[in-house]
Amino acid sequence: DTTLRRHLPDPSTLAGCDKAARRLSDAVKEGRTIGIFGDYDVDGGTGSAILTKYLRTLGADVVTHIPDRRREGYGPSIAAFEALTSKGAEILVTVDCGTTAYEPLNWAREKGIDVIVVDHHLPGEAESSAFALINPKNVNDTSGLDYLSAAGVSFLLTVALNRVLRDEGFFAKRDEPALMTMLDLVALGTVCDVVPLTGVNRAFVNQGLRILEKRGNPGLAALSDVARLKGAPSTYHLGFVLGPRINAGGRLGPPGLACELLTAEDPVAAQKIARELDALNAQRRDVERGVLDAATMEAEKRVASGAKVIVVAGESWHEGVVGIVAGRIKDRFGFPAIVLSIGEDGVAKGSGRSIKGVDLGGAVIAAVDQGLLLKGGGHGMAAGMTVPAGGIEAFAAFLDRLLRADIDMAIEAAHLQVDGFVGLGAIDEALSDALALAGPYGAGNPEPMVICPNVTVAMADRVGADHVRAILAGSGGTRVKGIAFRAADSPLGAALMEGEGRPLHLAGRIKDDTWNGRRQVQLQIEDAAVA
Helix, strand or coil: CCCHHHHCCCHHHCCCHHHHHHHHHHHHHHCCEEEEEECCCHHHHHHHHHHHHHHHHCCCEEEEECCCCCCCCCCCCHHHHHHHHHCCCCEEEEECCCCCCHHHHHHHHHCCCEEEEECCCCCCCCCCCCCEEECCCCCCCCCCCCCCCHHHHHHHHHHHHHHHHHHCCCCCCCCCCCHHHHHHHHHHHHHHCCCCCCCHHHHHHHHHHHHHHCCCCHHHHHHHHHCCCCCCCCHHHHHHHHHHHHHHHHHHCCCCHHHHHHCCCCHHHHHHHHHHHHHHHHHHHHHHHHHHHHHHHHHHHHHHCCCCCEEEEEECCCCCCHHHHHHHHHHHHCCCEEEEEECCCCCEEEEEECCCCCCHHHHHHHHHHCCCCCEEEEECCEEEEEECCCCHHHHHHHHHHHHHHHHHHHHHHCCCCCCEECCHHHCCHHHHHHHHCCCCCECCECCCCEEEEEEEEEEEEEECCCEEEEEEECHHHCEEEEEECCCCCCHHHHHHHCCECCEEEEEEEEEEEEECCEEEEEEEEEEEEEC
16 A cells, blocks of 8 residues: 555654745745755756745745756855855755755855755765755654655655645635645656655655656656657656656756756647757767767776776766766676766766665765765765866775775675566466556565576567567466567577577566557566576
8 A cells, every 4th residue: 555645754754844844934925036956867856846846836936056967066066056046046945965065055154045955865974054954864864764865855845844834824815736746756756766665655656657647747748748658657667768858958958957847837848848858868878878888998997907896987978978877887797886077177077876785875975075076975876976186096996995895795695586486377467467566666666576487488589789589488388478688698698599498497577568559468587597
């Protein structure tokens, strides 16, 4: 039962949330202009859009600033705060960043500007000078909500603010905003930031997918159209169809484009922005391919030298794709990976991705505290950083020393978790529907992994660039489709394509395959063993 009625926590349990809600309530009633500084990824964009849409519904004047990834880098800066205040902002809110932005926060305090930080990244050792810090990972927070995305924290802040305004009689002569209609944004940020789909996150995504299907947000409706999203949306569509297109704005285009789309009220304007993001996403794929090829060559050298943390850098690699490439490098070699782009000034900016059980964000924050980085932050599985000229090798060596033991332990503990055995004849729509009740699936709530024993591969061939499709045969003449993604050049692909007629035990996930309105259930193959 993943209803919000059952799972929604009291926002007051988040340290700083009530204080922030009261400050924003005063700002709304006094007609103050509110400035929002959001991170350039999907989580930052959706969190910023949630607060912007809600505050504008109340009649508040809101100005936003999404930083340019290449020119400004990650997190708030004094220049960005000055830009917001020059537009009239009298109170500032940072979204999906700001916890460790000590210098700009100190600047704001000296100027008498209240800053509310809405974040979920790991804190540093120093104490924040923000007016209110809402971060479930902060040391003084006892809410137990450290699995929330920034979009989730932003939504809880709107719930708290709505409650304060209601108690103060603000809605006596006006309708309350329909908070539930913004759950499509919460779901998008939650899935794309790969936070665990447990607790209230499951309820956010479950309800958010239903809201998305109603197409009430003009921007998301337009983006669904250009992405040719048909039928009921799923977590796959959030993470791999809509998310990359929204990210494309921050990676290659105008940084505020995604937030502009998500807060758009005019369907015609939304369609124009959506088409631009779709084109930028196509361009992003081309750029990514070139950087990946170069980064892979450097990564092979690092691994050959015995490094356990892969740190690679290249001049003028596009900063908009380094995070994606880091994920690809991590997947290929099985080690945490950091990809850096060295600018003309010699300063490198980059992003990293980790493996399960290795806290990369904590290591990056430790590097900041050691003076090895100009700035950096993140969480367990991902991080961003700015490295001074000539400091890349020292940073790489520090990470390798700090994380080597954890990496060895994580690799030794790695295994394929199997949830049960399923006869091939039981793979049908009824079983797929039953398993769907435990969803939505994602990080922290993975789809069940099953073993289908003694399966014969009746046919297998390569499809697309590097996938393998198969017809699987069981006892009694049962036939089921199978697909192994990105496996054509792997041992798994060889086992399938060269093993026709040989019994195999197959591990995989039971998935729906819908095409032209026709639904079939197939096995998404993850591994194989000779029976």
